[in-house]
Amino acid sequence: MFAAGRRKHWSSKNVITSGARDMSKNRRIDIEEISGITVVKLLEKKILDEANIEELGKELFGLVETSGRRKLILEFSDVEYLSSAALGKLITLHKKVVAAKGKLVLCGIPKEILEVFKITQLDRILTICADLDGAIAKF
Amino acid sequence: MVEPKHFETQIPSCMTDGLSVQETLIGLMEAFEYSLRDVFAMRLSLEEAITNAIRHGNQLDPQKTVQICCRIDDQRMEVVVTDEGAGFKPEEVPDPTLDEFIERPCGRGLMLMRAYLSRCEYSEGGRRITMVRQRNSPLPILGDQVANG
Numbered sequence: 207m208f209a210a211g212r213r214k215h216w217s218s219k220n221v222i223t224s225g226a227r228d229m230s231k232n233r234r235i236d237i238e239e240i241s242g243i244t245v246v247k248l249l250e251k252k253i254l255d256e257a258n259i260e261e262l263g264k265e266l267f268g269l270v271e272t273s274g275r276r277k278l279i280l281e282f283s284d285v286e287y288l289s290s291a292a293l294g295k296l297i298t299l300h301k302k303v304v305a306a307k308g309k310l311v312l313c314g315i316p317k318e319i320l321e322v323f324k325i326t327q328l329d330r331i332l333t334i335c336a337d338l339d340g341a342i343a344k345f
Numbered sequence: 346m347v348e349p350k351h352f353e354t355q356i357p358s359c360m361t362d363g364l365s366v367q368e369t370l371i372g373l374m375e376a377f378e379y380s381l382r383d384v385f386a387m388r389l390s391l392e393e394a395i396t397n398a399i400r401h402g403n404q405l406d407p408q409k410t411v412q413i414c415c416r417i418d419d420q421r422m423e424v425v426v427t428d429e430g431a432g433f434k435p436e437e438v439p440d441p442t443l444d445e446f447i448e449r450p451c452g453r454g455l456m457l458m459r460a461y462l463s464r465c466e467y468s469e470g471g472r473r474i475t476m477v478r479q480r481n482s483p484l485p486i487l488g489d490q491v492a493n494g
Contacts, residue, residue: 254364254367254388254392255360255364256360256396256400257360286385287385287388287389287392289389289392289393289396289454290393290451290452290453290454290457291396291451293450293453294450294451294453295450297448297449297450298450300448301448318382318385321485321487322389322457324487324488325456325457325460325485325487326441326442326453326456326457327442327447328447330447331447331448
Protein backbone atom coordinates (compact mmCIF):
# COMPACT_ATOMS: atom_id res chain seq x y z
CA MET A 207 0.00 0.00 0.00
CA PHE A 208 2.83 2.40 0.79
CA ALA A 209 4.56 4.09 -2.11
CA ALA A 210 8.20 3.20 -2.59
CA GLY A 211 9.29 6.73 -1.74
CA ARG A 212 7.43 6.67 1.51
CA ARG A 213 8.87 3.31 2.48
CA LYS A 214 12.33 4.72 1.89
CA HIS A 215 11.43 7.70 4.05
CA TRP A 216 10.28 5.38 6.83
CA SER A 217 13.35 3.17 6.67
CA SER A 218 15.68 6.15 6.90
CA LYS A 219 14.31 6.97 10.34
CA ASN A 220 14.53 5.26 13.65
CA VAL A 221 11.54 2.98 13.18
CA ILE A 222 10.27 0.56 15.80
CA THR A 223 7.40 -1.61 14.67
CA SER A 224 4.98 -3.48 16.83
CA GLY A 225 1.45 -4.75 16.58
CA ALA A 226 -1.36 -4.45 19.07
CA ARG A 227 -3.25 -7.70 19.25
CA ASP A 228 -6.16 -9.05 21.19
CA MET A 229 -5.55 -12.76 21.62
CA SER A 230 -9.00 -13.69 20.33
CA LYS A 231 -9.41 -11.09 17.58
CA ASN A 232 -7.65 -9.93 14.49
CA ARG A 233 -5.02 -7.27 14.87
CA ARG A 234 -6.57 -3.82 14.81
CA ILE A 235 -3.55 -1.54 14.67
CA ASP A 236 0.12 -1.46 13.75
CA ILE A 237 2.33 0.92 15.66
CA GLU A 238 5.52 2.48 14.32
CA GLU A 239 7.77 5.01 15.92
CA ILE A 240 9.21 7.61 13.56
CA SER A 241 11.50 10.21 15.12
CA GLY A 242 9.52 10.33 18.34
CA ILE A 243 6.14 10.30 16.59
CA THR A 244 3.86 7.31 17.09
CA VAL A 245 2.32 6.32 13.78
CA VAL A 246 -0.74 4.12 14.24
CA LYS A 247 -1.99 2.34 11.16
CA LEU A 248 -5.61 1.25 11.39
CA LEU A 249 -5.78 -2.25 9.91
CA GLU A 250 -9.49 -2.97 9.84
CA LYS A 251 -11.40 -2.27 6.66
CA LYS A 252 -14.71 -1.90 8.45
CA ILE A 253 -14.73 -0.04 11.76
CA LEU A 254 -18.42 -0.67 12.43
CA ASP A 255 -18.88 -3.34 15.06
CA GLU A 256 -19.46 -1.70 18.45
CA ALA A 257 -17.53 -4.27 20.48
CA ASN A 258 -14.60 -3.93 18.09
CA ILE A 259 -14.75 -0.14 18.27
CA GLU A 260 -14.72 -0.34 22.05
CA GLU A 261 -11.54 -2.44 21.96
CA LEU A 262 -9.96 -0.17 19.36
CA GLY A 263 -10.73 2.79 21.61
CA LYS A 264 -9.04 1.11 24.56
CA GLU A 265 -5.93 0.39 22.50
CA LEU A 266 -5.73 3.97 21.23
CA PHE A 267 -6.41 5.54 24.64
CA GLY A 268 -3.78 3.26 26.17
CA LEU A 269 -1.15 4.78 23.90
CA VAL A 270 -1.75 8.15 25.58
CA GLU A 271 -2.77 7.17 29.10
CA THR A 272 -0.57 4.13 29.70
CA SER A 273 2.33 4.48 27.28
CA GLY A 274 2.52 8.25 27.66
CA ARG A 275 2.73 8.94 23.93
CA ARG A 276 2.09 12.58 23.07
CA LYS A 277 2.68 12.75 19.31
CA LEU A 278 0.26 10.56 17.43
CA ILE A 279 -0.54 10.02 13.77
CA LEU A 280 -3.48 7.82 12.74
CA GLU A 281 -3.15 6.36 9.26
CA PHE A 282 -6.47 5.43 7.58
CA SER A 283 -5.52 4.17 4.12
CA ASP A 284 -6.84 0.64 4.75
CA VAL A 285 -10.17 1.80 6.20
CA GLU A 286 -13.23 1.44 3.97
CA TYR A 287 -16.08 2.05 6.44
CA LEU A 288 -16.35 4.03 9.63
CA SER A 289 -19.41 4.47 11.86
CA SER A 290 -20.34 7.41 14.05
CA ALA A 291 -19.36 5.30 17.08
CA ALA A 292 -15.82 5.18 15.70
CA LEU A 293 -15.89 8.96 15.19
CA GLY A 294 -16.77 9.23 18.87
CA LYS A 295 -13.63 7.33 19.83
CA LEU A 296 -11.50 9.61 17.65
CA ILE A 297 -12.96 12.68 19.36
CA THR A 298 -12.26 11.19 22.79
CA LEU A 299 -8.72 10.32 21.70
CA HIS A 300 -8.25 13.87 20.44
CA LYS A 301 -9.37 15.23 23.81
CA LYS A 302 -7.03 12.93 25.71
CA VAL A 303 -4.06 13.91 23.53
CA VAL A 304 -4.84 17.62 23.91
CA ALA A 305 -5.25 17.21 27.68
CA ALA A 306 -1.79 15.62 27.73
CA LYS A 307 -0.48 18.64 25.78
CA GLY A 308 0.21 16.42 22.80
CA LYS A 309 -0.86 16.41 19.16
CA LEU A 310 -2.99 14.08 17.04
CA VAL A 311 -2.93 14.11 13.24
CA LEU A 312 -5.04 11.95 10.90
CA CYS A 313 -3.80 11.02 7.44
CA GLY A 314 -4.35 8.78 4.43
CA ILE A 315 -8.12 9.04 4.73
CA PRO A 316 -9.90 7.65 1.65
CA LYS A 317 -12.25 10.05 -0.14
CA GLU A 318 -15.45 8.37 1.05
CA ILE A 319 -14.34 8.43 4.68
CA LEU A 320 -13.15 12.02 4.36
CA GLU A 321 -16.70 12.96 3.39
CA VAL A 322 -17.89 11.61 6.73
CA PHE A 323 -15.47 13.95 8.52
CA LYS A 324 -16.64 16.87 6.38
CA ILE A 325 -20.36 16.20 6.85
CA THR A 326 -19.92 16.07 10.62
CA GLN A 327 -17.50 19.02 10.41
CA LEU A 328 -14.98 17.13 12.49
CA ASP A 329 -12.35 18.43 10.08
CA ARG A 330 -12.79 21.69 12.05
CA ILE A 331 -11.37 20.22 15.24
CA LEU A 332 -9.19 17.36 14.00
CA THR A 333 -5.97 17.93 12.07
CA ILE A 334 -6.20 16.00 8.79
CA CYS A 335 -3.42 15.58 6.22
CA ALA A 336 -3.49 13.89 2.83
CA ASP A 337 -0.55 11.59 3.50
CA LEU A 338 1.95 10.45 6.08
CA ASP A 339 4.69 12.83 5.00
CA GLY A 340 2.33 15.78 5.44
CA ALA A 341 1.26 14.46 8.83
CA ILE A 342 4.87 14.11 10.03
CA ALA A 343 5.53 17.68 8.90
CA LYS A 344 2.85 18.88 11.33
CA PHE A 345 5.12 18.06 14.30
CA MET B 346 -34.24 -6.14 -15.65
CA VAL B 347 -33.95 -7.93 -12.32
CA GLU B 348 -37.18 -8.56 -10.42
CA PRO B 349 -37.61 -6.53 -7.21
CA LYS B 350 -36.76 -8.40 -4.06
CA HIS B 351 -38.31 -8.22 -0.62
CA PHE B 352 -36.57 -9.22 2.58
CA GLU B 353 -37.99 -9.14 6.08
CA THR B 354 -36.61 -10.30 9.40
CA GLN B 355 -36.89 -9.81 13.12
CA ILE B 356 -33.78 -9.89 15.29
CA PRO B 357 -33.15 -9.80 19.04
CA SER B 358 -31.50 -6.70 20.52
CA CYS B 359 -28.06 -8.03 19.70
CA MET B 360 -25.36 -6.19 17.77
CA THR B 361 -24.03 -9.37 16.17
CA ASP B 362 -27.44 -10.12 14.69
CA GLY B 363 -27.63 -6.51 13.51
CA LEU B 364 -24.34 -6.87 11.65
CA SER B 365 -25.51 -10.11 10.10
CA VAL B 366 -28.63 -8.41 8.68
CA GLN B 367 -26.47 -5.59 7.34
CA GLU B 368 -24.36 -8.10 5.44
CA THR B 369 -27.49 -9.71 3.99
CA LEU B 370 -28.84 -6.37 2.79
CA ILE B 371 -25.49 -5.28 1.38
CA GLY B 372 -25.38 -8.60 -0.43
CA LEU B 373 -28.70 -7.71 -2.07
CA MET B 374 -27.29 -4.35 -3.22
CA GLU B 375 -24.31 -6.10 -4.71
CA ALA B 376 -26.57 -8.59 -6.47
CA PHE B 377 -28.37 -5.63 -8.04
CA GLU B 378 -24.96 -4.15 -8.96
CA TYR B 379 -25.35 -0.90 -7.06
CA SER B 380 -22.27 1.33 -7.13
CA LEU B 381 -19.66 1.29 -4.38
CA ARG B 382 -20.83 4.78 -3.46
CA ASP B 383 -24.43 3.60 -3.01
CA VAL B 384 -23.25 0.61 -1.01
CA PHE B 385 -21.08 2.84 1.20
CA ALA B 386 -24.03 5.16 1.88
CA MET B 387 -26.43 2.35 2.68
CA ARG B 388 -23.99 0.38 4.81
CA LEU B 389 -23.26 3.44 6.89
CA SER B 390 -26.98 4.22 7.25
CA LEU B 391 -27.90 0.64 8.11
CA GLU B 392 -25.22 0.53 10.79
CA GLU B 393 -26.48 3.75 12.36
CA ALA B 394 -30.19 2.84 12.17
CA ILE B 395 -29.86 -0.72 13.45
CA THR B 396 -27.43 0.24 16.22
CA ASN B 397 -29.75 3.06 17.29
CA ALA B 398 -32.71 0.67 17.35
CA ILE B 399 -30.87 -1.90 19.45
CA ARG B 400 -28.97 0.42 21.79
CA HIS B 401 -31.11 3.55 22.14
CA GLY B 402 -34.52 2.16 21.16
CA ASN B 403 -34.61 -1.26 22.81
CA GLN B 404 -31.89 -0.36 25.35
CA LEU B 405 -30.24 -3.74 24.59
CA ASP B 406 -33.25 -5.46 26.20
CA PRO B 407 -33.07 -9.12 25.11
CA GLN B 408 -36.86 -9.40 25.38
CA LYS B 409 -37.32 -6.76 22.69
CA THR B 410 -36.78 -7.21 18.99
CA VAL B 411 -35.97 -5.09 15.96
CA GLN B 412 -37.91 -5.58 12.75
CA ILE B 413 -36.16 -4.91 9.47
CA CYS B 414 -37.97 -4.81 6.12
CA CYS B 415 -36.24 -4.19 2.82
CA ARG B 416 -37.44 -3.73 -0.71
CA ILE B 417 -34.93 -3.38 -3.47
CA ASP B 418 -35.15 -3.05 -7.22
CA ASP B 419 -32.79 -1.71 -9.85
CA GLN B 420 -33.71 1.91 -9.06
CA ARG B 421 -33.90 2.18 -5.28
CA MET B 422 -33.45 0.44 -1.99
CA GLU B 423 -35.85 1.03 0.87
CA VAL B 424 -35.24 -0.26 4.38
CA VAL B 425 -37.60 0.18 7.33
CA VAL B 426 -36.23 -0.47 10.82
CA THR B 427 -38.66 -0.64 13.75
CA ASP B 428 -37.79 -1.05 17.41
CA GLU B 429 -39.89 -1.60 20.54
CA GLY B 430 -38.49 1.24 22.61
CA ALA B 431 -39.99 4.42 24.01
CA GLY B 432 -39.33 6.39 20.84
CA PHE B 433 -37.77 9.83 20.60
CA LYS B 434 -38.22 13.17 18.88
CA PRO B 435 -35.67 13.51 16.08
CA GLU B 436 -36.14 17.29 16.07
CA GLU B 437 -34.81 17.38 19.63
CA VAL B 438 -31.51 15.75 18.72
CA PRO B 439 -28.98 18.60 18.89
CA ASP B 440 -26.98 19.62 15.83
CA PRO B 441 -23.59 17.95 16.45
CA THR B 442 -21.80 20.58 14.35
CA LEU B 443 -22.63 23.41 16.77
CA ASP B 444 -19.65 24.61 18.78
CA GLU B 445 -21.16 23.42 22.06
CA PHE B 446 -21.70 19.89 20.72
CA ILE B 447 -18.87 19.40 18.21
CA GLU B 448 -16.63 17.67 20.76
CA ARG B 449 -19.31 15.34 22.07
CA PRO B 450 -18.39 11.75 21.20
CA CYS B 451 -21.95 10.79 20.19
CA GLY B 452 -24.97 12.14 18.31
CA ARG B 453 -23.79 12.05 14.69
CA GLY B 454 -25.64 9.02 13.37
CA LEU B 455 -28.84 10.85 12.45
CA MET B 456 -26.91 13.60 10.70
CA LEU B 457 -24.98 11.07 8.62
CA MET B 458 -28.11 9.19 7.59
CA ARG B 459 -29.78 12.42 6.50
CA ALA B 460 -26.71 13.31 4.45
CA TYR B 461 -26.46 9.98 2.64
CA LEU B 462 -30.10 9.01 2.13
CA SER B 463 -32.57 10.17 -0.50
CA ARG B 464 -35.23 9.80 2.19
CA CYS B 465 -34.78 9.47 5.93
CA GLU B 466 -38.01 9.67 7.92
CA TYR B 467 -38.99 8.74 11.43
CA SER B 468 -42.52 7.64 12.31
CA GLU B 469 -44.31 5.78 15.11
CA GLY B 470 -43.02 8.29 17.65
CA GLY B 471 -39.42 7.73 16.62
CA ARG B 472 -39.60 3.94 16.84
CA ARG B 473 -39.52 3.48 13.08
CA ILE B 474 -37.12 4.84 10.49
CA THR B 475 -37.67 4.60 6.75
CA MET B 476 -34.50 4.85 4.68
CA VAL B 477 -34.36 5.17 0.91
CA ARG B 478 -31.33 5.42 -1.32
CA GLN B 479 -31.92 6.02 -5.03
CA ARG B 480 -29.53 4.29 -7.38
CA ASN B 481 -26.53 6.52 -8.26
CA SER B 482 -27.72 9.25 -5.92
CA PRO B 483 -25.33 12.23 -5.83
CA LEU B 484 -25.70 12.36 -2.03
CA PRO B 485 -24.01 13.41 0.11
CA ILE B 486 -23.75 16.97 -1.18
CA LEU B 487 -21.00 18.73 0.72
CA GLY B 488 -20.93 22.44 1.43
CA ASP B 489 -17.94 23.10 -0.82
CA GLN B 490 -19.65 21.25 -3.68
CA VAL B 491 -22.70 23.48 -3.31
CA ALA B 492 -20.49 26.56 -3.27
CA ASN B 493 -18.77 25.43 -6.43
CA GLY B 494 -22.08 24.93 -8.15
